[in-house]
Amino acid sequence: MNVTVRKIVEIVHETGRENGRPLQRPHRVAMVGAVIDTPYPAEYTEDLVTTADAIGAEIGELVGPRCVRALGEDVEAFGKAALVGTGGEVEHGSALIHNLRFGNVFRDAAAGTELLPAAEKIGPTGAAIDIPLKHKLDAKTRSHHQTVTFQVADAPLPREIVVVCAASNTGRPLARLASFGAEVAPAS
Template sequence: MKIRKVVRHLEETRSENGRPVDPVHRVAFVGIVIANPYGSGYVEDLVTLADAVGEQIGELVGPPCVDLLGDEVEAFGKVALVGIDGEVEHGSALIHNLRFGNVFRKAAGGTELLPAAEKVGLPGAPIDVPLKHKTDSKTRSHHQTITIQVPGAPLPDEILVGCVAANAGRPLARLAVFGAETSGQ
């Protein structure tokens, strides 16, 4: 695996709409920009290679994301942004693989499936990564989306693969719990 970049980003939100956020909302992202291991042509068998590199990629981005957060993970997600010479299925194969996901899930103390975003894009393209609560995907306060953008990546023959972790739900979340609505009949 050829790694061109390792990207780490930590964001803290201390106030929202003029109100203090307590606890401070923290979001961490760790990603790697790698040469697309599938190349630019059609590959029938994506699984064999994804199985071979899934755990290694997971170790490079999952535990470091949790470490960067510096707090207990409450919400998480994953992402693959494929350069324009590849196809979305190349990124999907790498992140929708339990050998990748289990490394991050274990480091985060999670039990739920990792929500994901994957697409093909130009260098520097933004991608919105959905996050959900790590042990209960129905926890509405933790449904949030984080935009990731890495200047100059991925190049046409690369893939950006990463993990995102948050220490809390949305800043100032105040929606009712799942199922609290009446049917209105």
């Protein structure tokens, strides 16, 4: 089974200042989304896993390594998303991105070990989706919890799915929260 791709969209953001302050190093975020024909029939089907297993790695190869290349430096945080057109089910997008054949391609390209945080939803053409990012080696690293927004003006069409990988080179600009659990640690 091959994936039918209408377009691939790359977006790179680079922030040099936050709240009027220069950053020690630019905060970069790369997002790569593939707009694909849904591989699932319009009518309800019980088995979504067989199809996801058959094309998961192919979709992963379309967006995962390309996202890492677009970032242009080491990945520190990553995430994924699926935006399903109005002629599909949210479960169609979930099946594609919550599949290790898909996720392992991106995780390997990013040299990560953690599970990829994810978002999935149904939306009309032009809808945006917010993608959560977490540290690639330790999901409890609060400085790297961030959310980025991905949008394609002409996608998804009703029978399309936009599958996205996102990566950043650092944590949030000016991150300064205490480490995970510090607020409940006993006073010394």
